[in-house]
Amino acid sequence: MNIIAVILTVIVAIEHLYILWMEMFAWETAGKKTFGASMPHDLFKPTKSLAANQGLYNGFLVAGLVWSFLISDPEWAVNVRLFFLGCVAVAGIFGTLTASKIIFIIQAVPALLAMLFVIISK
Secondary structure, three states: OHHHHHHHHHHHHHHHHHHHHHHHHOOOOHHHHHHOOOOOHHHOOOOHHHHHHHHHHHHHHHHHHHHHHHOOOHHHHHHHHHHHHHHHHHHHHHHHHHOOOHHHHHHHHHHHHHHHHHHHOO
């Protein structure tokens, strides 16, 4: 079970690393491909700094998840991992309620599954 928990946590971290890159550095290219159907194309340039800010927050989530693998105390490592996975899950649920239902599948479900397996493997 621990291997599944680690794999799912790494997947969540990689997903948010991609989101960081897209929102901070590729908002007008990859961001447009991702969100182009739900957002007018002329809004990407004026919202570039807002997207970069969101990307930075995704970077903090990645940093927390990576940090959880570097903590030597197993109890603290689990607590930190669950905290940051919980942050991802809450962000995914909020995004589902305010932006798009697909965010639940893309963001919240992987985080919730990772949390479940982290808890089971304790």
